[in-house]
Amino acid sequence: MADTQVYKYTPKDFKSDQEVRWCPGCGDHAVLSSVQRALAELEIPKEKFAFISGIGCSSRFPYYMNTYGFHGIHGRASAIASGVKTANPELSVWQITGDGDALAIGGNHFIHAIRRNIDINIILFNNEIYGLTKGQYSPTSTKGLVTKTSPFGTVEEPFSVGELVIGAKGKFFARTIDTNIALSTQIYIEAAKHNGTSVIEVLQNCVIFNDGIHDTIAEKEVRDDRTLILKHGQPMIFGKNNEMGLILEGCRKLKAVKLGENGITEKDVLVHDALEPNPGIQYMLANMRYPEYPVALGVIRSVAGPTYDRSVQEQIEGVKKTAKIKCMDDLLKSGSTWSVG
């Protein structure tokens, strides 16, 4: 019999009784709110959600969710979440992490979870700084950023989250801005529905140690001109008056152009295909940076593929079908044995 029960939740049902302790004005508040909205719309029984986190400001997230939650150790949330999901593929498993937690100390687990395509949803809060330790540079800090551990500016190239995800054979990558609750909610819903590892990069503001780091693109007055909200099957048009578009120049390079200039019309503009397995254009989209380009938001890549957790389950079921050994007693007595007395 099909599950006919209707799960009617409101965002409030996902709020725990814990006092939220992030700094006033921190972008995390908005992310929490978006996630609670998304969960309310998913029609998944509340007891099937598990939120797993590592260490960092964002990793306190599970305490504020009235779901199953496990606050882990620094960098290891991908591994813990992988274990939860493999043990019970029926759960909806969410990993909450940050740029330091996922990309520095947890880099190895992050890429391998993605490579395996375990069906977990990873929300990566990217504020380009270490907040909980009070302001050191992170693997996503712009080169040259002056912080407490880089008083003369960093000399390191930063990671681009999308590039790393695609390089690790990622099949779902999306980007949003903390304060854009409507877009974020929609992305979390899509991520939840995607089978496989979903990585959502949230451009999140740290109000204390890196305040305004995303303002160049996220401020209300400029965001329409400096971001491109991608929708599968829709032309890549942006700008306050939808006057800008993206075209492919010489088959190798994206270019932001003004519609109507140099004979370019809407027909010349690229149409977003998030489902295309070949990541070429998605890769270029994920790497667009202002001011040369608008920053791409929305679901950049969403490709179907077998998941680790289901494959493990199917392999076990397949072997069991023809197996001679059905229980421990069978195993104990199998193979080479002999009798005494």
Add this chain to the structure above:
Amino acid sequence: MGKKSEVIEREEVVIRFSGDSGDGMQLTGTLFSDTAALFGNDLSTFPDYPAEIRAPQGTVGGVSGFQVHLGHSEINTPGDFSDVLVAMNPAAIKANAKWIKPGGTIIYDEGNFTEKNIEKAGYEKDPIAEEKLESYNVIAAPISSMVKEALKDFGLDPKSVLRTKNMFALGMVYWLFDRKLKYTEDYFEKKFRNNPEMAEANKVALRAGYYYAETIEALNPTYKILPAQIAKGIYRNINGNSATAWGFMAAAEKAGVELFIGSYPITPATGILEELAARKDLGVKSFQAEDEIAGICTSLGASFAGNLAITSTSGPGLALKSEAIGLAVMAELPIVIVNVQRGGPSTGLPTKTEQADLMQALYGRNGECPVVVIASSTPSDCFHFAFEAARIAMEHMTPVLLLSDSYLANGTEPWRIPDMSDLPKINPPFAKSTETPFLPYKRDDIKLARYWAVPGTPGLEHRIGGLEKTVKGTVSYVPENHEHMVKLRAEKVERVADEIPDLQVFGGNSGDLLVVGWGGSYGYLITAVRELQEEGLKVSLVNFNFINPLPKNVKKVFSQFKKIVVCELNMGQFADYLRIKHQEFNYEQLNKIQGLPFTINDIKEKCIKIMEDK
């Protein structure tokens, strides 16, 4: 087959097969052991191989050995000195010369004692003479040329022909010990099911060796080891890693939960992961993680989700898992961490045995971080202690560190197969949906175990994690709460002592000397102590399996002996631990840090010396 001119009945005998790491010595030894076991001998085996898969050919560093100790009476160790050495090259003589019993038999492959190989092994001309072994029963068998002759009609390439040398040698040893060839022949039929020619070639080489030995009668006298008097039942040979893996599967079945192993390959623990990965038929979920940390963290995730969670490793891997063990202590989730110890520190001696991770197991974490520590003591009892480790982990909601070692992991012995109905049921304290609101750190009064609320169960949504909590699961930095929780977690582990068996004394309950051991040294200690007892000395043995908490009767047992000597393969870690836990006694020490087990002589000499000292 053949008649023997003189047959000597022996209580026990030790045989060592030794050659290049590519010579197939492990297989040869295993086939011989299985044949002996089927005949009804008690036995114990020990493979001793280099860390390199193919160390330089012909060098001492590349020697791979397999020792079998079989007997008519109880056998607890693979033996110190061999009665028979099979040496496939000069390097094998070099590696083993001092481990042959005076007057013992040496069979060597004459064809492989070339000038070049002799030199590679570090000899000038004649290894036998240079080691002063001429008075031994030395048989220079032309093994290489004999197999070439025997297989000349097979049309095999020369490499394949020479690969059967080990079977020729095995055939000789079978004749020497009056064993049947059938089991080994059946093995070839099965192994080379799709290559009947190879099966036949191996059989021919085996028989050629057997008949060669009979013909030359150089192996005179031959030995006869009657079957051992052992308890009735169905038996199989098992090594420590397999027994450990099986113990976990048995525990999962008895608890009615799924088994999950998250692990990263590391010598000598890999066998546990491999064994469990093969058991999809029993529903085992094996996760080969990207590193040691992910090994334990995936397991912790699985534990949170309601599986019996295991991670297996060796010393360097345990170091990497330390932080996550702390998380398991704090989250109070059941998990078993198996540490198959090897020589350390750092990469150390990856294929050699040692017991030097005890302090790491007990204390190697930040904060007040107690876990249950259990040590297996024989290859086959790895099953029992893995089962117990899993039972305690689940019923007490605590991480358990199970110590094995390279010697147990690879050693085999016959094991009386238990019936699953003889094993106790395991009752994990699962929280019920009706117990709302669920308080994650509420405990039962007796064990102090918290309840296991599995995601997916309606109404039990809760949060746990590495931060200090109140009983409700609320993060708390209140000083008194932290102290309270630290003490509760310690007390919970202490209370495991309420249900572990008393320390068992082998020998009289009082006497001049108590030999104390723990874990894998048991076989050597019991053999030495038994021999001392037969010599009339008032020596007894206790061997610890439960290290933390210790059994409750330690003081009572220790107080009945004039002297105590703690024997272990490290610098004295257990002795130091006993000095902390039971300061009232004086502990003498016997330590060995050579990557090798004790010898019976090591132990006996030390015991006699201690008893003689006033």
